Amino acid sequence: MIEVREAVRHFAGRTGLFSADRVVRAVDGVSFNLESGGVLGIVGESGCGKSTLGRMILGLLPPSAGKILVDGQDLGVLDRRERARLIQPVFQDPFSSLNPRQRVREIVGLPLAAQGALPAAKQRELAMDMLARVGLPDAMADRFPAQLSGGQRQRVAIARALVLRPRIVVCDEPTSALDVSVQAQILNLLADLRKELGLTYIFISHNLAVVEHVATEVAVMYLGRFVEHATADALFADPRHPYTRALLASVLTAEPGIPIPDVGLGDTYPDPANIPSGCRFHPRCPMAIDRCRSETPIPRSRDGRVTECLLEA
Amino acid sequence: MKPVLEIANLRVGFSDGTAAVRGISLNVLPGETHCLVGESGCGKSVTALSVMSLLGRGAKRSAEVMRFHDRDLTRMSDREMARLRGDKMAMIFQEPMTSLNPAYTVGSQMAEVLERHRHVSRAQGLDRAAALLGHVGITAPGMRLSQYPHQLSGGLRQRVMIAMALMCEPELLIADEPTTALDVTVQAQILRLLQGLQRQLGLALLLITHDLGIVARMAQRVSVMYAGQIVESATAEALFAAPAHPYTQGLLNCVPIPGKTPRDQPLGSIPGVVPRIGAGFIGCAFRDRCTHATTACSGDIPRRSVAQHHETLCTMAPS
Numbered sequence: 001m002i003e004v005r006e007a008v009r010h011f012a013g014r015t016g017l018f019s020a021d022r023v024v025r026a027v028d029g030v031s032f033n034l035e036s037g038g039v040l041g042i043v044g045e046s047g048c049g050k051s052t053l054g055r056m057i058l059g060l061l062p063p064s065a066g067k068i069l070v071d072g073q074d075l076g077v078l079d080r081r082e083r084a085r086l087i088q089p090v091f092q093d094p095f096s097s098l099n100p101r102q103r104v105r106e107i108v109g110l111p112l113a114a115q116g117a118l119p120a121a122k123q124r125e126l127a128m129d130m131l132a133r134v135g136l137p138d139a140m141a142d143r144f145p146a147q148l149s150g151g152q153r154q155r156v157a158i159a160r161a162l163v164l165r166p167r168i169v170v171c172d173e174p175t176s177a178l179d180v181s182v183q184a185q186i187l188n189l190l191a192d193l194r195k196e197l198g199l200t201y202i203f204i205s206h207n208l209a210v211v212e213h214v215a216t217e218v219a220v221m222y223l224g225r226f227v228e229h230a231t232a233d234a235l236f237a238d239p240r241h242p243y244t245r246a247l248l249a250s251v252l253t254a255e256p257g258i259p260i261p262d263v264g265l266g267d268t269y270p271d272p273a274n275i276p277s278g279c280r281f282h283p284r285c286p287m288a289i290d291r292c293r294s295e296t297p298i299p300r301s302r303d304g305r306v307t308e309c310l311l312e313a
Numbered sequence: 314m315k316p317v318l319e320i321a322n323l324r325v326g327f328s329d330g331t332a333a334v335r336g337i338s339l340n341v342l343p344g345e346t347h348c349l350v351g352e353s354g355c356g357k358s359v360t361a362l363s364v365m366s367l368l369g370r371g372a373k374r375s376a377e378v379m380r381f382h383d384r385d386l387t388r389m390s391d392r393e394m395a396r397l398r399g400d401k402m403a404m405i406f407q408e409p410m411t412s413l414n415p416a417y418t419v420g421s422q423m424a425e426v427l428e429r430h431r432h433v434s435r436a437q438g439l440d441r442a443a444a445l446l447g448h449v450g451i452t453a454p455g456m457r458l459s460q461y462p463h464q465l466s467g468g469l470r471q472r473v474m475i476a477m478a479l480m481c482e483p484e485l486l487i488a489d490e491p492t493t494a495l496d497v498t499v500q501a502q503i504l505r506l507l508q509g510l511q512r513q514l515g516l517a518l519l520l521i522t523h524d525l526g527i528v529a530r531m532a533q534r535v536s537v538m539y540a541g542q543i544v545e546s547a548t549a550e551a552l553f554a555a556p557a558h559p560y561t562q563g564l565l566n567c568v569p570i571p572g573k574t575p576r577d578q579p580l581g582s583i584p585g586v587v588p589r590i591g592a593g594f595i596g597c598a599f600r601d602r603c604t605h606a607t608t609a610c611s612g613d614i615p616r617r618s619v620a621q622h623h624e625t626l627c628t629m630a631p632s
Contacts, residue, residue, distance in 0.1 A: 045496040046467075149586045179352035180523065184567035184582035191579065206497060209526075213569040213576055236571055250501040252526030253570045256549045260505045260530050263498050269466040 001036040001200055002057065002168065007066035009052050024273045026052040028224030029066070031299075034217075036167070039194070039201040041215030041232065043208055043247065047272060049224040050204045054172045057202055059083045070168065081115055088161035092173035094153030098145040104131070105141040108159045115164065130159040133196075134189060151182035155189065162193065170202045175210065187214060208251045212236050220244045223270050223280045230305035240307045242287050279310060287311060316340035317485050317517035318364065321378035325359050328371040332592045333359045335541035341485065346511060346518040348528045348549075351538035354587055357521045360538075361487050364519075365404055366394045381485065400430045403478035407490040409470035413462040419446075419473050420458030426480040445476040449506055468499035475507065482514070489521045504531060525568055529553055534622075537561050540590050540598035547623040557625040559603045597627065605629050 009027040026049040034040045042050045055061045056068060059075045068075045070086055078086070088111075091097040098107055109127040112118050118126075131141055134155040145153055154174065161169055171190065175183040191214060194201060205211050211218055212232060219229040220243060228241040239245045249261045264286040276283050282292040289311070297310045318341040325334040334356040341347045349357045363374045364386065379386040381402055389397070398404075406412040414422050423445070424438025439458060446454035449472040462470055471491060478486060488507065492500040508531060511518050520531055528535055532549040537558065545558040556562045566581025574580070585602040597603070600610035609628045616626050 045498060151586065179587075180525070180564060180567045181352060181583035182586070184580040185584070188579040188582060208497070209569045209571050212571040213574060213580065232576070246498060248571075250497045251571065252501065252504075252524070252530050253573075254525040254529045254553065254565060254568050255570065256529040256532075256553045258530060260501055260508060262505060263501050265498050265502075269468070 001038075001071060002032075002034040002202075003067075003069040003072070004030055004032050004057070005067045005069070006031055007053070007056060007068055008064045009049075009056055009061060010064045022273045025224050025275055026272055027056065027063075028275070030221075030224070030226055031066075032219060032226065032229060034200060034202070036200055037194075037198060038217060039203055039215045041211035041218040042202065042204045042221055043206065043211050043218060044221035045206065045270070047270065048221045049272065050221050051172055053221070054089075054170045054202060054204050057168075058087055058089050058170050084111060084114070084166070085164050086166055087168040087170065088164065088166040090154070090157050090161050090169060090171045090174045093177050094150060094157050095145075095177070097157055098153055100145050103142050103144060104136070104148070104156050107145070107156055108163055111160060111164045127159075127163060130163045131156075133162070133193070134159045149182075150178050151185055154178060154182075154186050158186075158189065158193070162197065162199075165197065166199075168200045168202070170204070172204045173206070174203075176205070176207065183210070190214065208247060209253065220247065223272055223275055225280065225308065226299070226306065227281065227308045228306065230307075234303075234305055240305070240312055241281075241309050242285050242311070243281050246286075279308075314342050315382075316342050316380075317382060318519065319378055319380045320360075320364070320376060323360065323363065323376040323379060324374070325356070325363050325368065326373045326592060328373075330591050332590050332594065333372075333541055334363065335590070335594075337536075337538070337541075337543045339536050339543065339546070341517045341519050343484070343517050344511070344515045345533050346508075346520055346531050347534045347536065348532035349519065349521045349536050349538060350523065350525065350528050352523055352587060355538040356541040357538050358489055361404065361489050361519065361521055364487065365398055365402065366391070367398075367404075396430070399426055399478075400481045401483050402485045402487070403481070403483040404487040404489065405471075405474050405478050405491045407493050409467065409474045409494070410462060412474065413470060415462055418459050418461055419465070423458075423473070423477050423480060426477060430481050441480060442476070445479055446473070448479075449473075449476045449510075450502075451476075467495050468503065471495060471499075471503050472506070475503075475510070479510070479514075483516065485517045485519065486511070487519045487521070490523070491520070492527070493522075493524070500527075507531075525564060537564075540587060542598065542626060544599065544627070545623075545625045547619075551620065551623050555619075555623075557619045557623065558599075558627050559605055559629075560599045563602075 007027055007030045011024040013022050044050050056063055105127050109123045112123040136155050175186050203214055215232045217231050218235045219226045222243050228244045239248050246263045246265050250263045265284045268283045278294045279292040279297050282288040291310055297308045299306050299308045321338045322336045323334055324336055326332050351357045362368050376387055420439050420442050423442035424435055427433050427438040427441055443454045446457055451457055451472055492503050535549055535552045536543045537545040539560050545561045556565055563583040583602055590598055596611040597614050600606040614626050616624055618624050
């Protein structure tokens with residue numbers, strides 16, 4: 001369904017008048033396939049490029065190199081309306097992603113209006129139908145975003161994303177701004193809608209416990225690349241890449257009596273404008289050997305999983 | 314053991330009529346981590362700010378008891394409070410970028426703490442700052458002293474905040490969501506650091522968080538806040554093993570535990586939203602979201618003891 005081939009996105013920026021150009025390699029050669037109906041969880045630390053990749057899959061950022069295909073069709077050749085019928089986003093912050101001056105039914109109806117061709121009465125009907133599906137009572141339709149709670153706003157954002165009946169939804173940290181009790185409501189809603197409407201999700205999150213719960217497969221991103229990509233079961237049961245292991249170790253589950261783990265990553269911080277030679281993870285890797293400093297690992301496929309680590313060979 | 318911080322019946326209201334904190338009582342013992350846990354708007358940060366006397370104008374605070382050791386915080390003047398704050402009582406905030414001064418170097422703002430409270434020279438202040446930066450795991454502390462906050466990563470900034478809070482060897486440290494703005498890997502490092510320092514220095518730590526994972530791993534005692542009240546308080550083991558209040562039970566069901574929570578089943582969730590509570594509200598604030606609610610929940614709710622050191626504010630708790 002989604003096919004990403006060596007997708008690259010670089011940003012150029014000058015830091016000062018006389019300094020050299022700084023190139024941020026936000027996404028630096030990502031490839032994957034995602035089957036229809038799957039949920040690909042993308043995890044990684046802030047700055048690893050996961051949101052940039054999400055925006056590329058949405059068609060909001062053209063790749064600097066490489067290709068993104070949906071159903072065999074290059075995303076770059078689709079026009080905006082076609083793309084909107086295929087892929088829709090749900091963003092992190094329902095406070096800034098909804099127009100504060102529009103009523104809920106206008107917000108949800110806007111994608112339909114932008115497509116043109118539909119009579120206003122039909123637009124209204126479809127919008128109201130979708131609001132009901134995401135669990136918002138009719139009375140909410142005439143409210144403004146400021147009159148809604150965070151969870152209700154996120155439901156509006158989901159209704160807006162689904163009103164065109166897209167096949168793919170890119171969820172970028174959809175529950176990070178919400179309280180835990182509301183987070184669970186939204187995750188359950190997303191799971192129900194996927195089953196009902198046969199959706200495919202790209203689910204970007206820094207919260208591994210959440211990703212484990214919703215994803216069918218998981219990609220771990222580090223400095224613009226997938227360092228490990230496997231089914232959710234395999235990745236959580238048997239993480240192979242040292243970075244994946246460190247990430248999993250740092251999840252603090254609500255189980256008392258277990259000490260806080262020593263993740264062993266040191267305090268060097270990854271900088272996408274200054275990617276280390278060899279394996280890009282080597283300065284933080286607790287298992288790095290000399291080879292890791294000079295030799296760039298290539299992705300290796302085995303048992304349906306891909307790992308990018310010299311020690312895996 | 315005598316508590317370092319003792320609070321009884323603390324109330325905070327705002328001029329718009331909101332009752333943010335509605336009569337909470339808690340003690341923090343020396344060397345203990347006490348977690349105050351709850352969702353946004355439950356009043357946990359307001360509690361911390363009122364202990365530090367940092368509430369803005371328009372907030373009204375009252376308490377039967379609010380003591381730091383033997384000193385009555387409710388009767389202190391602003392000047393006395395300013396002397397205590399940053400000295401024996403220190404606080405760490407969530408977002409280190411907004412709580413560090415961007416216009417001063419790390420060394421300058423750290424040294425200032427010691428200059429103000431201990432009246433030492435700048436050089437002595439900088440020496441102590443360098444030593445503490447090393448202590449919180451910052452390599453090359455000498456170089457960091459001359460850097461500005463924007464030159465540091467989020468994790469380093471939070472380490473600087475912690476080091477700064479330790480400048481005067483506080484006995485009570487209040488940490489308000491100290492790792493919420495950080496990546497999970499950095500969060501684990503910072504919490505390990507806090508736990509190590511707390512054990513080593515015998516700090517009393519009041520840790521405010523919404524994250525039950527942090528509570529489970531850090532707390533000896535837990536107070537669960539909802540709509541301005543402590544609805545349950547217990548030791549960490551007791552709270553996770555046998556939560557008594559329906560809100561606590563609901564919260565625990567909402568968080569997936571990798572490998573334990575079944576993946577193809579919905580998560581537990583709490584319907585509805587946190588209500589807005591005005592002055593004069595009577596009854597259980599959770600009743601509209603609670604599946605066990607009865608008519609008794611609209612009346613006065615007794616605080617009951619479930620077991621030793623385990624209390625809950627609920628009508629259905631076993632008596």
